[in-house]
Amino acid sequence: MTEQEFEQSGWTLEALLPAHEGKEFERILAGLEQQMAQFEAGRERLSPDMAADEFLDLMRCYEEIYVTVARLGGYAQLWFSEDTQSQAALGFLGRMEELSTDVQNRTLFFSLWWKGLDEEPAQRLIAASGDYAYYLESLRRFKPYTLSEAEERIINLKDVNGPNALVKLYEMITNRFTFTLDVDGEAKEMTRDELSTYVRDPSPEVRAAAYQELFRVYGDQGAVLAQIYNHRVRDWASENVALRGIGSPVAVRNLANDIPDPVVETLLSVCRSNMPLFHRYFRLKARWLGMDRLRRYDIYAPVRAAEKTYPFPEAAGLVLHSLNRFAPELAGHARRVFGDGHVDSEIRPGKRGGAFCAGVLPDVTPWVLVNYVGKTDDVFALAHEMGHAVHALMAGHHSAFTFHSALPLAETASVFSEMLLTDRLLSEEKDTAVRRDLLARMLDIAYATVARQAYFVLFELEAHRRAVEGATADDLCALYMDNLREQFADAVELSDDFCWEWIAIPHIYATPFYCYAYSFGQLLVLALYQQYREEGEPFVPRFLRVLAHGGSQSPESIISEAGFDIAAPEFWQGGFDVLQSMLDELENL
Ligand SMILES: [Zn+2]
16 A cells, blocks of 8 residues: 655644634524523423433533534634634633633533432433433432532532642642752753753763752752641541542542542552562663663663654654554544644644644544654654544544543553554664664653552552541651652662652642553553454454443443453553563663
8 A cells, every 4th residue: 555645734723613703603603602592491391300302402402512612612722722822812712711611601500400310310311311321420420429518518618728729829839949950060040841851861960960959949848748738638538538438538539530449459559560670671771871770860861872763754654554554444544634634743933832632523533733853752742642533533423422532541542553653663673773762762651651650649548548647747758768669679779859759749739649540541551452462453343442432431341341351460461561572672682
């Protein structure tokens, strides 16, 4: 098959909105107002014994409103991303945000009614609601743990100035931090983001200095930040565990993710028992750097052996070809994204940095943004975002409420697409330096997303338990050092300054236990990839089924329906087996 070549270009947003002003645009706004009026009129028909088809009519109307708002909001977001300096785009974005808030407020009555409905009528309506079912179930997931209306109102009220205020204070304090680092003999003041780039500096002194400065600044406010954490964590337990009766602090997050508690326990324990693999990798990395032993400061030291670049048409071809080798259906979807002009790959002043994919609506070709320079990482970013796009198109037959996959499965196609690209590149690469870079890249990512994040959550599990028993800042620091000592064993030299690392992780304040979603998503894909290696062709349709479900069922039932068992340790171990084989090759290079 000869591939059509795709050049670096901007994108077109026509499929979302023909214009952002003028007659046609006004017509869309008027249509939305009409839909809203129709939906609001349905309010008085809401009752536990309403007919199923009447309920479905209302759901369809709700979906139409959602679709229109997603069109307008999606357009605003994408326009702003392509040109963050445009006053017109900024103005339109603000206007659409207001519109979306207004729509949310005016439609809120429906979800409130739905969440309050008794179990029996709710089940009757869910049974008749087809593709909307999982969405409707999800809205009610916290129902068994909901308190009386008066209690809920008090909690809402007290949250504003309680836990929400604590998180805001944490952000206010830490966002003001400035850091000073000697760069080329000159003291430079910088933000945390800027400082973070120096932990990847080629110089060992600079890497150490960057970390020391980070923890000096956080450590100065250590007592206050630790106290904020303590209050946050105790409030989490007193509300969710004591009042609502959810089994444990982490179970609150599991419920939100719709993942059974034992699956998360299995995931974490498999991560824990596979740390020796990373210890081997760190020893290897120390050899590459000419050190006896890696210091914790050197984990992200650059070890690139080759400097290879790829012109954009070649990168697009590589991504398409690696998808095509796995399943032509996926390559077909990716070709559609390129062909429809939905990829903004150019480098332009004012364009948003980084990369993302916006799958705005079912069966509307998603939009992909990358800032393509031609480095290996850029090719992988393209493969990653194209994976998201392909996932959205595979699930295009679902409703607007159920085609987006839930958080734990959201990275399935994107990371899988990166794996396919890795294999595609390795299969032809003879240059050992390039091979080394490709394999080391995978192990670096696996450490940062699988192991490190799992250890954050292991710390949280212990910290939440100890905080309610009255742990002090010093206790929590000691606990964190124990966590690091287990994580690195004797493969990495630890220094005491890392005892403050935990107070520098915003996620554990804002969204407790969130971090395991990273480990889950990444390791899930590695485990699926291992299944692919073992099974070959028969694996393909099973994997495509996982993608085609989108977010129309719980993560566990989507995966088990395709014949995989995420409750089994062996399944997760498969993910580490992939890494093991990569590490074996690295050691032999
Ligand atoms: Zn992603």
